Amino acid sequence: MSVVRIYVPNDAAAVACGADRVAHAFADAFAARGTLVDIVRNGSRGLFWLEPLVEVETPAGRVGYGPVKASDVEGLLAAGMLDGAPHPLCVGLVEEIPYLKRQTRLTFARCGIIDPLSLTDYRAHSGYKGLERALTLGPAAIVEEVFQSGLRGRGGAGFPTGIKWRTVAATQADQKYIVCNADEGDSGTFADRLIMEADPFCIIEGMTIAGIAVGATKGYVYCRSEYPLSILVMEKAIAKARQAGLLGKNIAGSSYDFDLEMRMGAGAYVCGEETALLDSLEGKRGVVRAKPPLPALKGLFGKPTVINNLISLATVPVILEKGGNFYRDFGMGRSRGTMPIQLAGNIKYGGLFETAFGISLGELVNDIGGGTASGRPVKAVQAGGPLGAYLPVSQFDTPFDYEAFAAKDALIGHGGIVVFDDTVDMAHMARFAMEFCAHESCGKCTPCRIGSTRGVETLDKIIAGQRREANLAILTDLCQTMKLGSLCALGGFTPYPVISALTHFPEDFGAAPKLPAAAE
Amino acid sequence: MPTAGYEPWSAERASQIIASHQHMAGATMPILHAIQEAFGFVPDPVVPMIAETLNLSRAEVYGVVTFYHDFRREPPGRHVIKLCAAEACQAMGCQGLADYAEEKLGIQMGETTPDGRVTLEPIYCLGLCACAPSALIDGRLVGRLDRDTIDELVAEAGR
Ligand SMILES: Cc1cc2nc3c(=O)[nH]c(=O)nc-3n(C[C@H](O)[C@H](O)[C@H](O)COP(=O)(O)O)c2cc1C
Ligand code: SF4
Ligand code: FES
Numbered sequence: 001m002s003v004v005r006i007y008v009p010n011d012a013a014a015v016a017c018g019a020d021r022v023a024h025a026f027a028d029a030f031a032a033r034g035t036l037v038d039i040v041r042n043g044s045r046g047l048f049w050l051e052p053l054v055e056v057e058t059p060a061g062r063v064g065y066g067p068v069k070a071s072d073v074e075g076l077l078a079a080g081m082l083d084g085a086p087h088p089l090c091v092g093l094v095e096e097i098p099y100l101k102r103q104t105r106l107t108f109a110r111c112g113i114i115d116p117l118s119l120t121d122y123r124a125h126s127g128y129k130g131l132e133r134a135l136t137l138g139p140a141a142i143v144e145e146v147f148q149s150g151l152r153g154r155g156g157a158g159f160p161t162g163i164k165w166r167t168v169a170a171t172q173a174d175q176k177y178i179v180c181n182a183d184e185g186d187s188g189t190f191a192d193r194l195i196m197e198a199d200p201f202c203i204i205e206g207m208t209i210a211g212i213a214v215g216a217t218k219g220y221v222y223c224r225s226e227y228p229l230s231i232l233v234m235e236k237a238i239a240k241a242r243q244a245g246l247l248g249k250n251i252a253g254s255s256y257d258f259d260l261e262m263r264m265g266a267g268a269y270v271c272g273e274e275t276a277l278l279d280s281l282e283g284k285r286g287v288v289r290a291k292p293p294l295p296a297l298k299g300l301f302g303k304p305t306v307i308n309n310l311i312s313l314a315t316v317p318v319i320l321e322k323g324g325n326f327y328r329d330f331g332m333g334r335s336r337g338t339m340p341i342q343l344a345g346n347i348k349y350g351g352l353f354e355t356a357f358g359i360s361l362g363e364l365v366n367d368i369g370g371g372t373a374s375g376r377p378v379k380a381v382q383a384g385g386p387l388g389a390y391l392p393v394s395q396f397d398t399p400f401d402y403e404a405f406a407a408k409d410a411l412i413g414h415g416g417i418v419v420f421d422d423t424v425d426m427a428h429m430a431r432f433a434m435e436f437c438a439h440e441s442c443g444k445c446t447p448c449r450i451g452s453t454r455g456v457e458t459l460d461k462i463i464a465g466q467r468r469e470a471n472l473a474i475l476t477d478l479c480q481t482m483k484l485g486s487l488c489a490l491g492g493f494t495p496y497p498v499i500s501a502l503t504h505f506p507e508d509f510g511a512a513p514k515l516p517a518a519a520e
Numbered sequence: 521m522p523t524a525g526y527e528p529w530s531a532e533r534a535s536q537i538i539a540s541h542q543h544m545a546g547a548t549m550p551i552l553h554a555i556q557e558a559f560g561f562v563p564d565p566v567v568p569m570i571a572e573t574l575n576l577s578r579a580e581v582y583g584v585v586t587f588y589h590d591f592r593r594e595p596p597g598r599h600v601i602k603l604c605a606a607e608a609c610q611a612m613g614c615q616g617l618a619d620y621a622e623e624k625l626g627i628q629m630g631e632t633t634p635d636g637r638v639t640l641e642p643i644y645c646l647g648l649c650a651c652a653p654s655a656l657i658d659g660r661l662v663g664r665l666d667r668d669t670i671d672e673l674v675a676e677a678g679r
Contacts (some may be wrong), residue, residue: 013648016663048650131679160602176575187606190647225553225590230661263546264553266588269644284580285587301545343650345611350650373612382607418608418649436644 004037004082007055007062009112011044012229013190019052026054029077040146043198054095058084064094066505079255099349099368104142104330106338107281108191108314111198117236119244122201125297127141127366128246130317134209137252137320142213143169146316148324150336155181155272155309156384156413156489158335158402161371164306167296168214171304176216178207178258179281179300179307180504182223182230183265183272186385188416191340192310194225194316194352196230200237200312204260206313209320210306211258219258220276220300221310224265235262243435273488274307274443287442288488309414309448311340332358335401343369345418355400362396365419376421380505383430384413386436387493409500411493426505431459434499437490447482448491454478455498459473467511472502526560526595526674528530533558547574548584561592563579597639599610599631601679603665604658608649616652618642620667625672638677 008023009015023039030037044051050066054076063084065076079087091097105111114121134142147162168176179201184192186355193201207219220356224232238260238340241247241279249257263281265271275289278300299305315337319327328336335357343350348370365371365381371380380390389410391398398404405412420429436453441448455478463473479495486492502509527533535561537558542553551570553560560637562585597644603618622628625638634637648654651663657673 012646012661014653015664016646016648016654016661017651051651184647186643187645188608188649189645190649194645226643229661230599263549266553266590267547267643268588277614280549283546283574283584285583285674345608345649345652347650350651350652386607416649418611420611425610429607432607439642479638 004035005040005057006037006082007040007042007057009044009052010041010116010229010233011051011194012227014044014053015229015286015343017051021070022052022054022068022073029073035082040115041418043111043116043493044194045094045100046194047097047349048158048351049349050091053091053094054081056082056084060084061093061095064091064097065089066091071306073520074420080336081126081242088147095134099353100352103354104338104356105107105354106318106327106330107202107311108195108340109318110202111195111352114199114203116198116200116233117240119201119240119246122199123302126321127201127317128205128252131209131246131252132321133204134212135252135256136377139169139213139215142209142320145324146213146319149316149327150324150331150334151312151319152335152402153309153313154311154414155274155313158412161308163216164296165210167294168216168304171297173304175301175303176214177300177303177305178210178216178219178471179213179278179305180219180221180310180311180313181272181274181277181307182221182227182310183271184224184227184310184414185269185442186387186414186416187383188344188389188418189199189342189385190344190413191228191352192478193227195314196227201241202314202317203234203310204237204241204247207260208247208258209316210308210313212251212256214304214306216261216304216306217257220263220266220281221260222281223264224271225267231262231264238262250312252264260446266292269436270442270488270490273442273490276488278305278308285442287444288490290487313413324342329515330356332356332399332401333403335403337464339400339412339415341400342414342416343419344416346372346374346375346421347419357401358399360396361391361400361417362393363396364400364417365396369417369419372421374421374423375421377421379422379424380420380426380429380501382418382420382497383416384411385412385416386433387415387489387496388416389496390504391500392504394504409496409502411496426501426508427459427463427510430498430501431456431463432496433501434459435492435493439488442488445485445487445491447485448487449490451478451482452494455482455494459498462509465510472509474501523670527558529559529563529565531565531569534569536564539569540572548576548581552585552588554570556591559595561595564593568658579617595634597636599637599658600639600641602641602643603675604644604646604654604656605628606645606649609653613653614653614665617665617667621670621674624670638674640656
């Protein structure tokens with residue numbers, strides 16, 4: 001009667017490390033034995049060094065084994081894995097793994113726990129409680145609740161979500177839109193991907209609440225093409241929600257209508273920029289639009305549009321369920337709530353770590369991330385994606401907070417942290433930043449379009465040791481021009497990685513190493 | 521020469537694809553994706569067809585095709601290997617792997633082997649940055665990439 005249940009993640013990273021093969025191996029092994037076992041393809045918990053992490057439901061809780069290879073399956077079963085027995089790959093009760101236990105999971109609370117495509121599972125874990133409360137509150141009070149929560153856009157700029165929603169709510173129009181920005185182009189970030197694959201209904205619920213709040217009846221999720229699995233899971237979830245009356249006409253029996261569509265990008269980083277994204281959705285080249293007008297007033301197809309990052313929208317259900325004040329009580333200063341920090345690159349324990357703002361960078365990299373995967377000393381971390389600064393170890397005391405990072409000429413961005421060991425050549429990384437900008441520029445403005453290519457050339461000269469001082473002066477001037485003269489943050493922020501590399505690691509550019517300042 | 525897994529070019533089939541998407545708001549991108557999925561690339565004759573159906577200028581459609589890195593105007597090799605070249609993968613040595621793959625295949629990034637077997641391309645982040653370096657091979661995700669994996673891939677592609 002009671003069928004054993006095991007979980008094998010259907011998460012892109014887990015799959016990339018062999019999860020599908022593992023699931024098949026288990027299915028074959030059970031078929032051969034005639035054992036009845038329910039194999040659930042859950043999402044990831046975000047502990048990627050353990051992926052594929054297979055979990056078994058036992059009376060004591062879920063016991064984990066990882067990283068499991070298909071060739072481990074027979075041995076695991078022989079050892080008594082279905083009863084949670086010990087084995088070299090056993091990591092014990094998953095909930096008790098310190099990496100997970102130290103987190104405060106609000107937005108990612110269900111990730112890895114539930115079957116991503118089961119509405120029953122979703123509801124059993126507080127799913128749709130936020131919408132339920134939203135329906136009793138009504139539009140104006142929903143907007144106020146989100147405003148009270150202090151939620152700032154998690155896509156990078158950190159603009160207060162409540163204010164954005166207020167603007168769209170107050171604008172009269174025959175049609176309004178909710179657009180979910182799931183472009184997630186930054187290297188080192190995978191939070192959007194993880195949640196799409198682990199808890200897609202949460203995004204649907206958040207967008208539905210947004211639609212009710214501002215009077216929008218149609219939404220789009222714009223996901224990058226590099227995430228084929230995410231798109232598949234989201235599409236299935238949207239179909240299920242529609243079937244259950246949670247999308248379409250009269251949502252959950254209310255008087256509100258809201259429907260959703262998935263759209264796919266085509267490999268352009270700049271389409272993560274909100275106005276370029278809107279142009280792309282309209283079927284055009286992803287060229288950045290000048291603001292004003294704000295998308296809140298004149299957005300998709302010229303109509304008032306809420307465009308939010310996926311994490312911002314996925315955080316709305318818990319805010320509505322537990323209240324804006326509950327959410328605001330986490331964090332520090334003007335950075336409220338929790339942030340899914342993504343530890344990546346050359347790091348021992350890479351993964352997703354959701355925690356209240358305020359934790360220090362060093363704690364993240366060394367205590368939680370365990371330092372480098374290579375075992376060599378950490379040299380630099382890039383925070384906030386390709387447009388974010390490189391921080392040296394001497395700045396590891398910086399708390400994870402929008403303002404504290406800004407004070408160091410750095411960005412939090414989408415919460416990605418990429419660790420490099422001492423073999424990295426920072427002049428090469430600075431050159432890469434310029435090259436990436438040149439590759440991805442939408443071409444609308446000169447400092448970015450031309451400046452980035454000149455930046456690559458100038459860095460090449462510096463690296464080759466040609467007229468070093470003169471070329472460094474040219475580079476610094478060029479960065480200043482890009483910073484001040486670019487229309488969007490692609491051209492405007494590319495100087496951050498370049499200048500930070502130059503400032504903190506001058507020795508990689510052919511200069512004498514920086515002497516440790518007495519005050520440091 | 522049609523590539524493995526793709527349909528040979530047919531104007532009739534292209535018309536069907538366009539017709540089945542034309543009702544969508546901002547249909548250009550979904551149409552181009554569907555065309556590329558069917559034929560493996562976006563053949564030039566499709567451009568005026570899309571333009572006419574969506575009441576756009578050819579230049580507009582052409583502009584879209586050329587703006588996005590995903591759309592190809594030439595058929596790819598029978599196997600497509602995309603190696604992540606972004607920062608997190610760089611931190612884990614993707615550059616060395618890319619050099620190794622180039623050497624093994626005798627082509628540069630962005631090229632196809634003369635026998636049309638393999639296309640090698642960079643890609644910027646697959647969201648597998650905590651399992652770097654990573655790759656996308658014929659649509660299959662690969663994490664914790666190493667030289668052995670590349671050897672296997674190249675051998676597979678040779679079959
Ligand atoms: C070049 C560039 C790329 C961007 N990429 C993304 C992205 O991938 N995802 C995202 O949510 N925001 C991205 N943004 C920020 C968006 O323009 C915008 O601020 C965000 O979608 C607003 O949502 P939020 O307020 O919820 O953060 C990017 C901005 C720029 C300039
Ligand atoms: S800064 Fe670059 S990407 Fe941004 S609008 Fe200008 S040209 Fe386009
Ligand atoms: S940087 Fe390579 S997968 Fe993200």
